[in-house]
Amino acid sequence: MPDTPASVSTLIRFQSQVPRTIITFTSVILTLRASACALAWNGRAKHDPVAARLVRSWRRSMPVLPLILVPERLQPVPKPVNVSPPPTGNARMSRCSMIAAALLCAMTLGSMTQGARAEQQLWTFDNLSRIGGLTPAVEGDPTLVDGPLGKAVRFDGVDDALLFPSRPLVGAKTFTIEAIFRPEGGAFEQRWLHVAETDPVTGLDANPAGTSDPNPRFMFEIRVQDGRWYLDSFVNSKAGSRALIDPGKTHPLNRWYAVQQTYDGATYRAYVDGVLEAEAPVPFTPHGPGRVMVGVRMNHVNWFRGAVAQIRFTNRALAPGEFLPPPPAPQ
């Protein structure tokens, strides 16, 4: 918040340490107090230039509260005359209450900003029993290997996978999916992250055969060719689908990468190590509940050979500067 005054930043930080119910209760009490005082000051504004200046600044700086607190609403403040009785104790209290209410309003705005912040889930694949707060069903015999962030899970490209019983990004209108992974070659088509919406009628996450089904889903896939790989990102929803794939943008195998796919409400984008590889407009409707498979497509075709260290899900489109940092390239 580069433009936020330090005092307001301090209050917002303080607010995060105080139970919200206490802040809400205090806000109501002080706002009622400020309301009464503002009424008094608005009357004083006709005669007192200090009060007039305060009410004018109150109106300018508080877009909502003046409509509630000041009965004259959008009426212009009368030009003050040179009658200025000295401030009374009540007037001094009014000023304090108004400042307090203004600061509390700033805290409330800060709270609203915090509430609008991204929901994010970080899945770290440093074990096989608890990842992202979920217990995966282990298929085959994935192993733990050294990764850029500690341990990572390696899949052998034959029969290793992890099936998660629920999924993130349910109801999200925008999204970012990131993964830290290492492709190791093998078959041409490898569908290694499948975030599926379960069909509420059939209970299926995907058709039993093939790679085409109507289920809404997010996919990370790779194609392996001539000792290199390239990325295939795919989104499907009831509104439409889109694959982002550029066979001309290939990368060496057997090193760690960060890959990302984002959707900002209009444009779907795919990145490798934070560098944009492809983008296209696509309509999108939010997904319903479902499950996640890592290491193979949900219907057990196109197994992955390589390792996964982290996957992060965010319910808004992150800018490249907000992505998980890419692992260092080998020297």
Ligand SMILES: [Ca+2]
């Ligand atoms: Ca195996």
